[in-house]
Amino acid sequence: MSEGIRGEVLPAVPAGRSTYPGAVSGPLSGHSHSHHTGTAAQAHRGRLTVVLGITVAILMLEVAGAAVAHSLALLADAGHMAADAAGISLSLLAVIWSSRPATKERTFGYHRAEILAAVVNAVLLLGIGLFVLVEAVRRLQSPGESRPGLMAAIGLVAVLGNALSLRLLHSGRDGSLNVRGAYLEVLSDLLGAAGVLVAAGVIAATGWQRADAIASLLIALLIVPRTVRLLRQAVDVLLEATPEGIDLDDVRRHICETPGVLSCHDLHAWTITSGNPVLSAHVVVSDAIWSGGGAPALLDRLGECLSGHFDLDHSTFQLEQSTHADHEPALHA
Secondary structure: OEEOHHHOEEOOOOOOOOOOOOOOOOOOOEEEEOOOOOOHHHHHHHHHHHHHHHHHHHHHHHHHHHHHHOOHHHHHHHHHHHHHHHHHHHHHHHHHHHOOOOOOOOOOOOOHHHHHHHHHHHHHHHHHHHHHHHHHHHHHHOOOOOOHHHHHHHHHHHHHHHHHHHHHHHHHOOOOHHHHHHHHHHHHHHHHHHHHHHHHHHHHHHOOOHHHHHHHHHHHHHHHHHHHHHHHHHHHHHOOOOOOOOOHHHHHHHHHOOOOEEEEEEEEEEEOOOOOEEEEEEEEEOHHHHHHOOHHHHHHHHHHHHHHHHOOOEEEEEEEOHHHHHHOOOOOO
């Protein structure tokens, strides 16, 4: 059993049900929600582990190659791979933590750990991007002597390895900020490795050593814009912004068009973690619903409406009479 608003007792949700079939034991309160069994990133935990192994292997190869071939492009990509390896490690740690069950102290569990990891990923990528930009400018002024043959060989291995990682993460990129962050990191690594190949070809064909610094500059320019977008999305989740793709005016209209609903206020929607949006609202109902025993059916209709139209599977509604408005704080609008 679970406690409803104002101390009323609500029946436990039967397994497999998306809403309470009789969520109101009296006319004062109600809930309609479903429970997620795991976050979007947890389904890709094994693939993230494989990608981490590939990333670390390429990192070690590029560090050694950069030293032998005197290539800033290889060093830049190695630095990027190091940030990626750290970021993916944090993502995996976050996935493990987020799978821990909820407690009385943390009623949503540890799902936000994934978003915190996404923020750390973005900060790491921004740092490495700025470093490469500065170093590339310096190398443009004072180019070194790179060995294009070794650059090309290592760049080819990096392209193949990153292409495999990209394939592994492709299916999960839209469901989780963590997986999307890893996907974008690997994508920029792939493009960076391709840049190394192009630079090696230019140096081999023309002897123009500044091609190495230009490739490094392009790698940095690939890193920064995607990272800024990822950071903005993660910060939006931490600030409990309205989830992307959900128009609260449209949500309010759907609620108010439900038979028996007079109005809706104190409407909020936010994201717990990737793929887990939630909503709460105060819903003013007609006297017929309030006193006629129609609240359970109304809750079912509201839950099914929001789940079907907006993919909001966890919604909480407080049902009220129109006269209850006098008791609502001014901020509840």
